[in-house]
Amino acid sequence: MDTLETRELRYFVTVAEELHFSRAAERLGIAQPPLSRAIQQLERRLGVILLERSRRGVTLTRAGQVLLDEARTVLDGAAAAARRTRRAASSPNSLTLATKAGMNHELLRKLLDAYAAEPDSAEIEVLLCGMGDQARVLRDGRADVALMHRPFDDLAGFDTEDLLTEQLIAILPAGHPLAARTSLTMADISAIRDLPLARWPRQDATYEPGPGPEIHDQLQLAQLIALGQAVGVHCASAQSWLWSAHAAIPLTDSPHVTTVLAWPPHSRSLAVAGLIRTAAQL
Amino acid sequence: MDTLETRELRYFVTVAEELHFSRAAERLGIAQPPLSRAIQQLERRLGVILLERSRRGVTLTRAGQVLLDEARTVLDGAAAAARRTRRAASSPNSLTLATKAGMNHELLRKLLDAYAAEPDSAEIEVLLCGMGDQARVLRDGRADVALMHRPFDDLAGFDTEDLLTEQLIAILPAGHPLAARTSLTMADISAIRDLPLARWPRQDATYEPGPGPEIHDQLQLAQLIALGQAVGVHCASAQSWLWSAHAAIPLTDSPHVTTVLAWPPHSRSLAVAGLIRTAAQL
């Protein structure tokens, strides 16, 4: 009686996103009337009005907003279930680790080596993805574990194991006046007037307003700084990929950034458990 | 093409639990042939063998075990979606907080009072549940937030805010030789020979093997200790409900137990957000 089908949830999410039945139907590849009927049926089954149909378009009710959130996570979960099941069947003893460009190489290598040395360890495939994508691939089942950064990445809903905590460093063009200093503070960076501070994306992939260039990987950052057009901050392990045109100065009062191993809760997979155990001993 | 329907997942989970098509069909209230067909269809759609049908019963394949885990969380999520949506509609501005018998009264009261003083705060319904039930009611949508204890409760998959950290205390019959001490260590407790140590359930609701009586709430503990049949441990705030027949002695080297406010990730509900903010300021 009250078992929501994923088809209904898919329909509802699409309508809630479009706030327009005809467009939603088109996106779903069905006609508008069956869609209207499906939503009505969902509302009847729940005994709840989800959408306010006024002459001037469709709006979500309070309950509809709740269901939109919930439905998205359910649909993600269903997609993840399918992907993980397929992966479990196709490569029976392997797991996928998501990381991002700019992740600490040495740490990753140390983790992989330590795990490979374990008895009957699984094969690890490394999935390189963009800045904010790790949470998504972890949620939708394309990866089993991920290396992420707290507090910069969105860790909501994952279990984590801390691997390494570092401070931030400032990265300046080698010839900059401040490049000779042995340490800097956050205030020093903010006070730099001749060069803008490159801005990293936030968790929602938007950028904090400000004058500096918007960057999304460390190569862009390296280029901009080498060209003398910006200064930037990164975690201390970034020193390994800097060029001679760069100067790295410790930021003594920066927030700590922790590299963590993250995985979806309730992973009962033995391979994941083994990797976590290995990580905990690093 | 690859959207798992909850009906299929429900069927699969039942078969995986029963490892018997006919019994599973009976539990599901359908006949056996449609169930067989549904599972085959699921396997065809995934391109994966989920069940090994041998004479002598059915067993799960590796991939089947993965899907069983994933499917359970998806089904929980779907049930939670329905419950939360209904609750959001029926009591538009209220939220449910799950706690357990034995939870620190003062802390709860302080939290509720502080939150009630906030501008346009929602009404809070308190749901009292058994020892390990909070995680379940939080997962299946009967509650929006919960008060739980780390590291004793299963917090996997929830976001948390720490409220209070305490040590453990030993609770002894008032007349016990050790009751006169001003402090004890874990070793002292283990060394007690004349009385067994009452055992709390673990996260999976099983009990560590041992001689002491198995308890599941603090009233049982209080009774047993008052009768002089056991000693026990509890967090320091337990002192508020002890009787005169009890002696509470601090355990100087005990692990810290933290009372946390936990909620499902991605709660975008304003009411939950407000409660969290209030809690963070306590």
Added chain:
DNA sequence: CACTGTGATACCCGCCCGGTATCACCGCCG
């Protein structure tokens, strides 16, 4: 007031879910 664009309604069709009957296969006994 015709026109456009919205979601809702009416109605029909075809597929798929579920039911019954039966089969194929094996283990168990007498």
Added chain:
DNA sequence: CGGCGGTGATACCGGGCGGGTATCACAGTG
């Protein structure tokens, strides 16, 4: 060794429901 019971798979059928087309009711707009 041959019936017997119990397993899941197969065959086939009927009904309900998901999806389609046609149309309506209604409001905003020129």
